[in-house]
Every structure is written in structure tokens, then in C-alpha cells.
Amino acid sequence: MTLRNKVILFGHTGKEVEITQFNxxxxxxxSLATNDYYTNTQGEKVEETQWHQLIAFGKLAEIFEKYVSKGKEIAIEGKLTYREYEDKEGMRRFITEIRVEEVLMIK
Structure with a gap:
């Protein structure tokens, strides 16, 4: 069995899609919000929201541009990626993103 870097998420988009053009x-x-629920030690049901940054390239980027808007419920399959950059003040910043390989429109 080959192990792969694979992420599957179901959630709602948190903003409008941002498009960047390259050569x-x-x-x-x-961004994509996913919700999880658990019961805390006081017996109360708690909803926890996690935010994930999605990126898509090429044909998938075109699909996102055309069909995905804020609040859209989608399912994605992709892989976890990490990158770093230097901001304007010279500080190193780290970003975790999910590079989308498949997308399914739910609603």
C-alpha cells in the first residue's frame, strides 16, 4: 500500500474566491469552514469551527471562479501543503494550505 498525502473536507466557503493570474x-x-461537535465536561454540546485555506490551479481554478461563492457548500479532496515567505517587515511567515485536486458542489 502506498501512503499518500490526502485531505477530504466538507464545508462552507467563508469568502468570495480570489483569483490570481499567472503567465x-x-x-x-x-477559505473553507468545517464544523465539529463535542460534549464538554459540563455536558454541554459545543460546536467548533476550523478554517482551512484552499488553493486550486488551472481548470479547477476556473471552476472555482465560475461556480463557487461565499457560503457555498462544497466537498474537496486534495493534499496538505506548507510554504513560507517573508513579509514586508522582514518576518518569516508560514502558511498551511490544501491544494484542491477534486471538488464537488453540494448546494
Missing amino acids: KGMKASV
Whole structure:
């Protein structure tokens, strides 16, 4: 069995898709909210929201641009990626993103 870097998420987009044009194509970026529920030690049901940054390239970016908007419920399959950059003040910043390989529109 080959182990892969694979992420599957179901959630709602938190903002409008941002499109970046490059010489060889385009990139779509959007945040995705997923919710989890658990019962705390006081017996209360708690909802916990996690935010994930999604990126898609090429044809998938075009699909995101055309069909995905704020609040859209989607399911994605992709892989976890990490990158770093230096901001304007010279500080190193780290970003965790999910590079989308498949998308399914739920609603």
C-alpha cells in the first residue's frame, strides 16, 4: 500500500474566491469552514469551527471562479501543503494550505 498525502473536507466557503493570474494560468484561493461537535465536561454540546485555506490551479481554478461563492457548500479532496515567505517587515511567515485536486458542489 502506498501512503499518500490526502485531505477530504466538507464545508462552507467563508469568502468570495480570489483569483490570481499567472503567465501559465490562474490560481483560485478561498477559505473553507468545517464544523465539529463535542460534549464538554459540563455536558454541554459545543460546536467548533476550523478554517482551512484552499488553493486550486488551472481548470479547477476556473471552476472555482465560475461556480463557487461565499457560503457555498462544497466537498474537496486534495493534499496538505506548507510554504513560507517573508513579509514586508522582514518576518518569516508560514502558511498551511490544501491544494484542491477534486471538488464537488453540494448546494
